[in-house]
Amino acid sequence: MGMVIGIDVGGSTTKIVGLHDHKVYSPLLVKANDPVASIYGAFGKFINANGLTLNDIEHVMITGVGSSYIHQPLYGIPTTKVDEFRAIGKGGLFLSKLPRAIVVSMGTGTAYIMADEQGEVHMGGTGVGGGTLLGLSSKMLNIRHFDDLIAMAEGGNLAHIDLNIGDITQDQIVGLPPETTASNFGKISDLATKADIALGIINLVFQTIGMLAVFATRIYNTRDVVLTGNLTTVPQSQAIFEMLHRMYQVQFHTPPYAEFATATGAALSLPTAGNRL
Structure with missing residues (x-):
């Protein structure tokens, strides 16, 4: 053969x-x-x-x-x-070696697939993805390439960009630590640097993708999400998915050859x- x-x-x-x-x-x-x-x-x-x-x-x-x-x-x-x-569904399960998961394809936009041994179901998607990263970075930072955006975001501080739960209340909210984002770009400061803005753009895109994945796991009663596509190579995304894992006990998997x-x-x-x- x-x-x-x-x-x-x-x-x-x-x-x-x-x-x-x-x-x-x-x-x-x-x-x-x-x-x-x-x-x-x-x-x-x-x-x-x-x-x-x-x-x-x-x-x-x-x-x-x-x-x-x-x-x-x-x-x-x-x-x-x-x-x-x-x-997308077949490839995500095969590479992750999981029998059942939400497979997320992060490209220009983002698609969500429920996949198991019975088949694949396209749940829907969002227009937030790689195109969003490049569009916002082009207009806000005059940056038009992924690698340049990723490099610029190094050392960025989200405290100058995002409004967190801890910024708006002193009360403890069950399930929402003080560092939880209440509004992306909701506290952008005049002191914000280009690195801060670059990190804010990345954070906005991956928090949106990750939260929609969390909602999808609840609909299909699974805790496994397989991340695939070009955006799996963005290093800053790892900390965002780890934070979502701690908050919602959802396991995010990035298998070998996830781009493919x-x-x-x-x-x-x-x-x-x-x-x-």
Whole structure:
């Protein structure tokens, strides 16, 4: 049996993985504004990096918003389109080795999938995500790249940005420690530095994503959340999810290859396939 290729075609990045003997091989990412060019570029890069030939590939499974531009098999190899939300759920469970969880895909926006051994259910999502980070940082800080925003946020102080429970009451509120955010950017000070603002933007986005995940766990009676997508690489997010874990006893998992969960899930969908081209 040959290798199955999973490709996740996003708006600006394309991710590709190989799946063979139930193991993930050589995850790669290619950036391009043209989805068709990025698909073929990612495929060629993967083949070259692994010393493969077209005959070594059994099937190509594609998903993501950019997959709508593909209407024929890649290089004559059997090619199938997979529902993106289904791929997110399958990939998240596979990489985390969990039987049941809320899988959160953090990309330009954020999608929430309930996944278990019975299948995947798209719960919905939010427009708050990577696009929000870049949009706000561009207008507020003149920063247009993730890496620059992350670097700028180092040493930031949220005390100059966010209004906390402890700022508005001296009473003890059950379940809400004084450091709990009452309002993101609700106490922005004239003393706030660019580092403070950068950290405030990151905190706003990840607290929103995390709290919606907490609500989702209550709806489906689970304590496990699997984090996937590009935003899993933002280092400041770890402290935010750890805080939410302490407050709500929800376990946030970031598995290996979390950025490539959707591409992995697409490859895993071969047995039940989708729309073959």
